[in-house]
Amino acid sequence: MQIITTGVVVVGGGAAGCYAALELSRKGIDSVIVCKGLVGKSGASLFAGNLVLGGGLLGNTPEQGRNTAEFLIKYHNQFLIDQNWAKRCGQWIENVYYPELEEAGLYFRRDDDGNVVTSPGKIRSIAANIQGNSGVPFMDLRRKQVMKAGIRRLEETTVTSLLHGADGKVCGVFAVNCMTGEYSVVVGRAVILATGYSDRLHIRSTGTREMSGDGIAMAWRAGASLVNLEMQWWHTNDVAHPPTWQRVQIYPNPVLGSDHSARMVNSSGEEFFNQQVDDPMAFGPYTIQLKRLVKQVHAGKARYDGGYYAGFDHVDFKEIDAYTTYGKPFYQLGLDPRKGPIETAVTAHYRQGGILVDNSNMRSSVPGLYVAGGVGGHSNGLIALVTFDGKTVADGIAADFDKLQSGKVPDDEIERERHRIEAMLMMDGDGFTPVVVKEKIRRVMWEKAGIEKNHAGLTSALEDLDRIRASVLPNMKVKNRTRVANYEWLDAIDVHNMIDAAELVVHSSIERRESRGPFMRTDFPETDNENWLAANVMIKTDNGFRFERNPYELTFFQPGFARRDNMMVPW
DSSP states (O other), X not given: OEEEEOSEEEEOOSHHHHHHHHHHHHTTOOEEEEOSSOTTSSSSGGGXXXXXXXXXXXXXXXXXXXXXXXXXXXXXXXXXXXXXXXXXXXXXXXXXXXXHHHHHTOOBOBOTTSOBOXXXXXXXXXXXXXXXXXHHHHHHHHHHHHHHTTOEEEOSEEEEEEEEOTTSOEEEEEEEETTTOOEEEEEOSEEEEOOOOOGGGSSSBSSOTTOSSHHHHHHHHTTOOEEOTTOEEEEEEEEOSSGGGTTOBOOOSOXXXXXXXXXXXXXXXXXXXXXXXXXXXXXXXXXXXXXXXXXXXXTTSOBTTBSEEEXXXXXXXXXXXXXXXXXXXXXXXXXXXXXXXXXXXXEEEEESXXXXXXXXXXXXXXXXXXXXXXXXSSOOOOHHHHHHHHHHHHHHHHHHGGGOOOOOOXXXXXXXXHHHHHHHHTOBOSSOOHHHHHHHHHHHHHHHSSSEEOHHHHHHHHHHHHHIIIIIGGGOBOOOOOSTTOHHHHHHHHXXXXXXXXXXXXXXHHHOOSOBTTBEETTBOEEETTTOSEEEEEEEETTEEEEEEEEOOOSSOOOSOSEEEGGGOOO
């Protein structure tokens, strides 16, 4: 077992984690990035489709700048957001983020005349190279910056636990190298959790295999409060078959450099969503698409796992090929995109909720533990927003640094975690393998805590998860005993995080007794701004947990109604 001492431990190598480490380095604070995959090569950041323009960027008018703010607050977060934070974030994105990216050499797609290509509508976006693939060059740039700065990386190394010093503050992590099986303890003055979203809790997901709710589970076990865990976002138009193509999208969102977009067609061949017809100003495509699909499912003309289609057969396909990746799945499946759409299905996308933080410095409710990016619960998605988290957390730690002491983790805490992880490698039950158990958890979440849910189904999901925890987990069988590149062992570790995170999500879903945006309860179909325009905070107690409801301040934008059927709300 190796013991590493540094200034700050950064868990996660996506947009938030990388930028936090880079900002700390600029401030003269050493850090170590511990990444379950490869830094810049896994998680949500890699799959970013495009980059939203805010403020006065690239000729945005003041009205367009305001529209972008409205999009973020109303259509992208359903008002479950600190609007003052959103303003700070928008100003930083305009004045620092994009100029910094261009200075660093990130190429924004341009036309033959040298002009940056944008999407139409009130909310404009651009692409790094090509729409649908902007995360790859973006994260390649971040990886190079991290390497150039000499920031130490422990890659393909999964953190299994947050460690406390003798004073009770979080000051380190226990980790396992997935390639060698070697244990590491990394100790610093603080820990930044930047593990991203928890997408892989459902059968279909846009996330990579790393996204199994680790950050939520570890933070909860360490005593951190959580918020809005129930707020799950969904893609409506990812390829249905083959199932391994879950993240390959046929977006009906505004297309870069075109006045067209994909259209959605039900099993009867009827068009039920076309961006340019139904929402030409492109304020909130994801939620609008989802609500339109729900109506088709209710009418028996679609399923959430397929039975409806998306495509560009109404468009000159040269427009699609020019600046997007959206033709690629057609070609790879041997299909002609001009002859008809392709079957699509819903996938779990970002989770809007996560760990409760003070968004002025990104402190969690646990001393020594800071949070950045998708695992936080104060905003949903967008690569620029999670990068701002990286900047904010670095500023917060720098301000606190002299007061933060590098703790010494008690040997007995390290030994307990080593024994827990070692026991997973040696599991020799007569039951299912870990990968099968993961699928069982995902099936429960998809069927009973998926797009549409109710109290009876959610309660049943808790019963199912409890049975899995009590009867299935103790009897798991790990066939591979080697420590080298043992992904079965990693799956066993994931299972324990997944079931913790899944149960927390279900409890939070039961608590929010309304429907709001992508969160749909059939037993509470109204968006209830009188009672639920509030943070749904989950606080750990000695004997379980309790909930608190903290209303949001409506500084700049207001919903404009008290109660309304969520299906009739255009955000």
